[in-house]
Amino acid sequence: MQILEDLSGISVLDLSGETRVATRPEVPVPVYGERIVEGFRIWDPYRSKMAALLIKSHIAGTFYKLVSDLNLSPASKILYLGAATGTTASHFSDIVPAGLVYAVEFSARSMRDLLVLCTARDNIIPILEDASCPERYGPFLEPVDLVYQDVAQRNQAEIAARNAARYLKGGGALVLMIKARSVDVTADPKAVYKAEVERLAGVEVISSADLRPYHRDHWAVVARKEVERR
């Protein structure tokens, strides 16, 4: 095993010729059946869009820029919208050992599995709520450094914009995974994606990438919120 790149707790590894991203948990046990190699949890790009984005950025030579844009530190607070059963959230949990991941998920079925993860980790806060009503989880939250969203919903850009407006610190990053088909099944995915990006009010898009071959009709958008001027 060889470490090719390493920043903010995210590593790119060479595993006998294969390029993989990984995070390093305090206790290296698998969460969703992923491989453990020398203390690293290998982050599956087919199961996690964030892993797909990271691998693609490594190949494109923009890994360092992408991860710096996320501006993460071990004590960062992350708001994760659409946490599902926690595949990706578990890696974020590795990345911020002294911070918190606020994991919002509105499906009771997924939340039951997510709870198993939340019990095993001490830095994931489960929230059973609808991300399109951000004020509902206000009584639990604080301003955060990163908003990550993967909800595969019709009004995904609007949901992201409203959450970023309310919870993202000035200068903080938004990572939005856009599913081009859940918005309109018939339209051209690329056009759908563009239209969604235009709806991203209040943040400035700094990069975007499609997630082929790992996820079809998905794009990742990274944006930054302006530092508030007084």
Add this chain to the structure above:
Amino acid sequence: MKITTWFGYIDASTGEVSLAGGEEEAGGRLMRISEETIRSSIKASSAIGEVWAADLQPDLRKLALEAGLFAGDCEYNSALRSTALRLVKIQLRASAGAEADLLQTIEALDDLNEVINALEERLYEWSRLTDDRRLRGAALAEALAEEEGSMGELARSILALAETKSSVTKSLEAAARTIAPNLAGLAGPVLAARMISRAGGLKRLSEMPASTIQVMGAEKALFKHLRGKAPSPKHGIIYRHPAVVGTARGARGRAARALAAKLAIAARIDRYSGETDPRLKEALDRRVQEIRDRPPGRRKKRGEGKDDRSGRRRTDR
């Protein structure tokens, strides 16, 4: 104007922060938060609605730390985490779909078992034409998974189904633990789910007398007994519980009765409060030990136990 947060109240005009007192208060507050925020998103004019519907999020951590409610970030994080875990468990238990989902999950598990058994049997018959290793079950499927052609395909399907089974089992266990933590703790999550399914829901299970729970799943034997053709059944699906199987044959009836009594209590606690009570498990273990320590066949002397146990035993005979 007071606004509600997970740790207490903030007076929005003075900025004063207070910690709500006691466990009772905290539980009630959590449910209020979730109800009020739901209402506030519809009608943003209530006192709470105004603040939480506003666009900017107050920095709750900073407010709480400045008010000295927590010693530091670590303490804030861990208190927030346990509060959130508790609220989510309450919400899940309250969500109507959760139980229906559990019932489907256990049916799915039974179906998977049946299908896997049938396919493994078929694979065995088939493999005997060419293979005399006489492996069976999962071991056989694994041995043949690399083969080409239909037989290998079948073996791979069996392995895939086995994987499905293990993930269905996992979510079944998680669901049983959130819906009925005490029952799952005593019976094990899968048996707990099976009992809820047999009873037609936690509500109905919690209304059953222990004697019904004891013979649940042994209905055939029970009716035979009622027709006068067989001895009364001593245990149904709870038979597979270690408290029963681990007890000598002669005392199993008594072990099953003790177990059923505790399971009935567990179901009631789960229906009405949901707080996990470890004393239940300790009490069961103690009772089962007592039963095992008493030599088989010897009954308590009369007058020693005023409970109905010895009386009922005699009418059995």
